[in-house]
Amino acid sequence: xxxxxxxxxxxxxxxxxxxxxxxxxxxxxxxxxxxxxxxxxxxxxxxxxxxxxxxxxxxxxxxxxxxxxxxxxxxxxxxxxxxxxxxxxxxxxxxxxxxxxxxxxxxxxxxxxxxxxxxxxxxxxxxxxxxxxxxxxxxxxxxxxxxxxxxxxxxxxxxxxxxxxxxxxxxxxxxxxxxxxxxxxxxxxxxxxxxxxxxxxxxxxxxxxxxxxxxxxxxxxxxxxxxxxxxxxxxxxxxxxxxxxxxxxxxxxxxxxxxxxxxxxxxxxxxxxxxxxxxxxxxxxxxxxxxxxxxxxxxxxxxxxxxxxxxxxxxxxxxxxxxxxxxxxxxxxxxxxxxxxxxxxxxxxxxxxxxxxxxxxxxxxxxxxxxxx
Numbered sequence: 158x159x160x161x162x163x164x165x166x167x168x169x170x171x172x173x174x175x176x177x178x179x180x181x182x183x184x185x186x187x188x189x190x191x192x193x194x195x196x197x198x199x200x201x202x203x204x205x206x207x208x209x210x211x212x213x214x215x216x217x218x219x220x221x222x223x224x225x226x227x228x229x230x231x232x233x234x235x236x237x238x239x240x241x242x243x244x245x246x247x248x249x250x251x252x253x254x255x256x257x258x259x260x261x262x263x264x265x266x267x268x269x270x271x272x273x274x275x276x277x278x279x280x281x282x283x284x285x286x287x288x289x290x291x292x293x294x295x296x297x298x299x300x301x302x303x304x305x306x307x308x309x310x311x312x313x314x315x316x317x318x319x320x321x322x323x324x325x326x327x328x329x330x331x332x333x334x335x336x337x338x339x340x341x342x343x344x345x346x347x348x349x350x351x352x353x354x355x356x357x358x359x360x361x362x363x364x365x366x367x368x369x370x371x372x373x374x375x376x377x378x379x380x381x382x383x384x385x386x387x388x389x390x391x392x393x394x395x396x397x398x399x400x401x402x403x404x405x406x407x408x409x410x411x412x413x414x415x416x417x418x419x420x421x422x423x424x425x426x427x428x429x430x431x432x433x434x435x436x437x438x439x440x441x442x443x444x445x446x447x448x449x450x451x452x453x454x455x456x457x458x459x460x461x462x463x464x465x466x467x468x469x470x471x472x473x474x475x476x477x478x479x480x481x482x483x484x485x486x487x488x489x490x491x492x493x494x495x496x497x498x499x500x501x502x503x504x505x506x507x508x509x510x511x512x513x514x515x516x517x518x519x520x521x522x523x524x525x526x527x528x529x530x
């Protein structure tokens with residue numbers, strides 16, 4: 158089933174900041190929230206009020222911007238967490254609680270009955286305080302699905318607006334994700350949100366599977382930041398929804414490069430050159446057979462139009478280049494080669510790249526040409 162629309166709830170400012178060693182300051186958080194809102198992100202999870210007064214002040218500052226996005230904060234099912242969340246002036250609170258037996262027993266020292274009673278109590282209490290509630294099912298992917306269904310039923314009866322199915326350890330595949338989310342979506346009326354981690358490199362795939370299975374909301378982080386291997390990447394998820402399923406998200410993808418760089422700078426985590434969608438080289442072509450086909454018709458080797466992202470294709474010279482790419486590159490320098498010259502120069506280019514591990518610049522290309530004489 159292809160989803161007609163999906164709501165992105167971006168958690169860069171909460172789970173993204175939980176990347177080991179990452180800490181955003183006040184100005185960085187405000188800048189990231191503003192950039193995401195400008196791009197059309199409808200919801201953002203912006204922090205953890207229980208961390209203390211400084212975190213609460215930053216959350217309140219973001220709330221006072223009156224951004225068009227709905228704002229969520231994260232907390233545990235505890236009175237102090239709930240009170241801290243209430244004071245921040247946000248729209249939603251995610252109240253998280255373990256639902257897998259291993260965490261219920263070995264993290265909390267409790268049992269299933271205690272979990273159900275706690276969910277019922279704190280959802281009702283949060284509602285009484287005027288908050289919309291998302292119940293976060295921590296470690297839901299390792300939980301007994303029948304118990305997860307009981308938790309969701311309890312949350313719905315208590316007035317929760319949403320249930321977050323968290324693949325906390327990143328152990329699902331898209332097929333299992335689809336099955337579990339579909340089971341929740343067809344049996345309950347509240348919103349279902351997918352929260353995927355990338356421990357097996359499947360976070361984006363699992364998020365897309367959840368959307369197809371009936372999830373109404375999905376969590377993302379810019380550049381795939383997050384604990385351990387990270388979360389489903391914002392840019393990958395949105396482009397996947399747009400290109401694969403023609404799904405409406407309301408998000409302006411032309412903003413992705415700027416947002417990605419903003420978060421990379423603030424997090425101190427550079428963008429890998431081959432990072433899908435936003436990496437420096439993802440629209441770069443070198444291999445001769447690809448370049449030949451691309452020059453004949455760019456659609457031969459274009460899956461995503463880089464212009465939508467404010468980017469362009471680029472052809473570079475390297476070990477796997479062919480004569481067509483050499484001729485084109487020299488034409489851009491105002492030098493017109495015949496096939497024999499291009500073939501000779503290609504040998505120099507390949508030698509240069511092998512020795513220096515980079516493509517030659519214009520000065521070096523001119524030097525190679527001058528050596529032909």
